[in-house]
Amino acid sequence: MHQRTRLPWLARVLAALLIGDDADVLRGDLEERYRRRVAQDGDSLRLRVAVVSDAALSLVHWSWSRVGRRSPAARIPRNQEGIMTTMGPDLRQMLRGLRRRPGYAGMVALTLGLGIGATTTIYSVVDAMLVRPLPYRDADRLVVIGNTVPGSEWLEGREGLQRLEVIALPNFQDLRERVSGLRGTAAIERRNWLSATREDEPEILDVANVEAGFFDLLSVKPLLGRLTRDGDQVGDAGGQWGTVISYEGWQRRFGADPTIIGKSFRQFTIIGVLPRDFVQPAALVGTNVEFWVHLDPKDRRYTDRRRRTVMVLARLAPDVPVERLRRDLSVAQTRLAAERPEGNVSRDGGSLGAGINSLRDATIGAGGRPVLIFFGAALLLLVLAGTNAANLLIVRGLERDGELSLRRALGAARTRLAVSLVAESLTLALAGGVVGLGIAAAGVAAFRRLGPQAIPRMSEVAVNFRIVVAGIVLSTVVGVLVGVIPAIRSSGADLLANLRSSLTAFSPRGTRLRTSLAATQLALALVLGVGASLLFRSFVQLRNERLGFEPNGLVAFTVAFKNARPWETWDQVLEAVGRLPGVTAVGGASNLPFEGPQLMLSLKPADETREASLAAVAGYAVNPTYFATAKIPVLRGRTFDSSDQPDSRKVVIINERFARMTFGDRDPIGQVLRVQEDWMQGAQYEVVGVVGDVVQARVEDGMLPAFYRPHTQMPAAMSVLVASRRDVASLAPEIRRSLVDIGLWSAPVVGMSSMRERIGASFSTPRFQLLLIGTFAGVAVLLAGIGLYGTLTYTVRSRTRELGIRMAMGASQRQVFELVLRQGVRVLVGGLTVGLVGAAGLTRLLQGFLHRVSPIDPLAFGAALLVLVVVVLAAALRPAGRAARVDPIASMRAH
């Protein structure tokens, strides 16, 4: 054990970067110290963090003190010619130079670090999502098969990606016989199992039924025990359902008990544990399945053609493209649907199709595009940071012009000087890379915390070895590019002019290059600023959308129960919860706002004869007190009441939008709506009321038509809305107890949260986008401001003598002030013009993210412009002020 303890890998990487005499001694120290502390207190995350930071600090100390210092042991052979032999002393000199100016070195490294960090963070997401194959053997041969619904076969935002739905297993088995090219298939059904015993709290368990062969297709080996097989479902293992559990569940529920196999948990006997690195195929089962059980194709649930329940995972034969299978499946399905319509008919009477996606495409879905846009934004920031660093390097190069020119004049080769400049920027970029990797580690952690579920394969994102290598490569490339600019400038510089320049008053050396670099930074900052500004406007628009109900003081939860007459349970629950102290109102609905509808039906006035194709309308079951509890106004007619019973007249309440769409100006009350779907067999409802519009699934969708049916006439699962001044934490235990009191001990309460929290969660994706791009834009504006400030300050300093002469000749302070300010404004105008054009071209990419905001929204552009103008003026004021205060006599005497 003692021998096997190794340093955390990041510390090892850092330690490997140590160079110079005795680096091995220090490495040994790091390792010995780590082992001692592990032996003393055991390993912990805190210790690892301490060790990594120790290694990082040591690296800094070590490089600062050892490298560039001629240690007595080091003897450099000086009897050979050539660049490799001069490199050593040159590098030492360069490092010594950097040590003398830690502020400058730190600034460049930090600037580059910000750019590299942002790019590396996003790249780690891009890499996990789009570059790396799925973590299964031959993953590119894996496909998902299911039904498609005519009219919505294709997923928006991705070419060639089908929207797949569940399929009836017998129908799939028929299809499989009619197409060739499938090497192995397994049906999967994702389910929620209600688990209730008198001893434990009732709970809904995340279960996946998987057919034999599923784990083989994904090439999974169990960590403990065995995988699922036929017989598990009849209790071969201990008289209960055999189940394989996820690694996370094993850790959380069972404390990683190594003797778990054969023990029973609720209705299960545990037969195996999945390995830690098994990534659940999110396209099939989501990401949080805890119990994996056998799917028996002979079970009644799966032999009935009318029950569409499963998705299918399959492996393609080698060299069979997905497109061929897609064609074959489509043809086979058309024939099958004609022969056996059962289970092959969609709700509106059309025939279902069959579709196929590669598992990879299905997993990523439409999620790739936003991430690529983030990556683009990060690259813009990186270019900006690189430009900024190049500018700093040039300024420093100018200060060294005298030195460099002298060395050239004394016979130093151009290449040697250029190499030393590039080496300097490379060193700084690599230091920046270390900073950047730190930022990336923090960034990825933040992504995990803030990143919406919408980012596919998020669980696989990590700053791993690949990312570190990518970060180092990136730093190297940036370092060389950034160094080449001043190197070219200095190698082409006029020797005599440089040597002479300290004697002349006017020294506009490199001004144009630096000005255009500063302008580039402003342009890039403007592009990012406009992007952030657009997202901000869009977010504000979203938050200001009308909800249609009053969310304040509402607590929501779902009760899961089984009852053939569910409305009786509804009434019991609502009454019990309504009796709790501090509860002012309580209502029930099949689905609450932000949960989406219970079902979609096409409703048409019974007296209307014209054959218009109708869009389906969202339907909800609600109890009589629901509208009052949510403060949804009843605009006409009545709400439901106790007269609406299971066997009384079938009634419906519609929302305003639906009323206007269907009846125009006519009074809808008393009208009869007829359901068009065949499976509803011509049901008719009388309209008894009209209520206000309410948000359904997402605010982005706007107000959509909806209808409400009494809970007594449309059996449904139950969500509860409680109006109370009390908070969730204090209500939760009492609600739970009140359910036990009325005999509902087996009904779990799920997802209890305040309505405000739910609304907040529904905005998590746009908030995340805004936060990310906003951060980039903030850093960009800051860097551009600092860059311009540096340029102007340097200009003023190098022109002190010229300004002094001007003032001696009669220029007023005001004129000098304006002279410098004008330079700032010139940069501003140039940079912003280019930036505006660029932004107008690029913001179109954001279109899909924007809600009620045009990608060329003048307000958003104006706001970003204003911010940059303010930043530029702020950056120019101090240098201009300093110029105006130049003392003519002192400035001339100084030379």
Add this chain to the structure above:
Amino acid sequence: MPSRALGEFEQLILLALVALPPEECYGVPIRELIEQRTGRALSAGAVYTALDRLTARGFVSSALGEPTAERGGRRKRMYHLETAGARELARSVRTLQGMSEGLLPQLELRLAGTTARSSGKRR
């Protein structure tokens, strides 16, 4: 090398070399002893920076030691306090002791006074 008084950190390192048995006069124990007695956290690199300076001034000498498994098979560098170093350390400690003799209580009093006055100002 111009003579210059020992820095505080250099004093700590030299004192550690006095305190430790010869076979423990290398990076890790030196650092741990200082951390234990002073309660401040050091980086491994900082210890070597100071030891380098002291070596350059002839106060300590060093030699490579044997590799051990605990260090992943890497060698140690063993340090030894030279007479010049001992003399300088003694001088430096004596200077401080001589100057601070009996002053600590007064210093504490001064500190107590400062807090009282500054809090008085706030009112």
